Amino acid sequence: MEYAAAKSSICRQCGHYFSPFAPKPELKLHAKEEAPALENSSILHRFEDFWKRQRSSIIECFECNRKQQVCGAATSTICPACSAHIDLRDYKITGGFSRTIRTRGDVHLTAKGDLSSSGVICRSALIEGRLRGNLHCDDTATINFSGKIPGSLSARHVIVKRKADIHCFRRVRVGTIEIKGKMSGEIIAQTMVAVHKKGSLEGDVTAKAITVEKGGMFSGLLVIGQANLAQGELLPEQKPVAESMPEADISGAAPQRVPAT
Structure with missing residues (x-):
């Protein structure tokens, strides 16, 4: 480090005098010029971008299933009901x-x-x-x-x-x-x-x-x-044969004699 008011100084390696505050020549770096990016000026892509920004869609939240309307150009949104993040990409x-x-x-x-x-x-x-x-x-x-x-x-x-x-x-x-x-x-x-x-x-x-x-x-x-039907549920329910046959009422019938053999 040199004194601020010094007019000259000596190099500690080679012993030569030099002015520490002399203007140094600026280094000119020749940067490689990048070719400008080609802009997509096709009418089809412009129309697709315009249509995507104008249209909207109805989406449903993953957590609470609440539906909301979002812009077609959006990449994400937040559910207004549960504040859950919804990816639209x-x-x-x-x-x-x-x-x-x-x-x-x-x-x-x-x-x-x-x-x-x-x-x-x-x-x-x-x-x-x-x-x-x-x-x-x-x-x-x-x-x-x-x-x-x-x-x-x-x-x-x-x-x-x-x-x-x-x-x-x-x-x-x-x-x-x-x-x-x-x-x-x-x-x-x-x-x-x-x-x-x-x-x-x-x-x-x-x-x-x-x-x-x-x-x-x-x-x-x-x-x-x-x-959701099981195989047994596809067939109509059938009543047992014993229930379908009427039973004889013998409570009021007179007793009958059985002949001796």
Whole structure:
């Protein structure tokens, strides 16, 4: 450290004199000029962004089931009743993913994706990759891959695409289901099961109605009725035979003599 009023000083390494307060030449660094980002000026993307900001949707709280209206551009919100956080983001899975997802947005599992989450709750889902966890959709679940689904699957509406070939180990609970490809497993539907042309379904089905188009195939046990009925409840209750036969009234009858033999 040098004295503030010093005019010159000596270097302790080489012994030369120098002025400690002489102006130093500025270092000029030639920074690499970055190319400006290309702005997406397509009319289609501008229209999609505008439409997403203008539209609104009705969502339901995960905790208290209270419904509220939110803007389409929002990524999250808070329930006005219980102050719980509600995720509104869309998820696109292109690789291995094992975290739990609970959103009111959409989930897209690409062909190279591997979803092994213990629980996934979303509005709608497009499954094109490997699904090893549990999936619940409030709206539509579209399946377009070939493989096994060891977890549970539930949705309001399920579509099995033409090129799909899936095997479900656990019960599939749906409102309605359309099978255009191949599927094997047990289905419990609230309304209808539809097997389209060239579609194939193998397994037990419980639904209120089923349609199999010409060229489609169904193999399994079919129960038409309510999903919560047991096998014994499907049959009408029958009274015992002993109760149906009238008993003879012998209280007022006169005694009869039996002839001696």
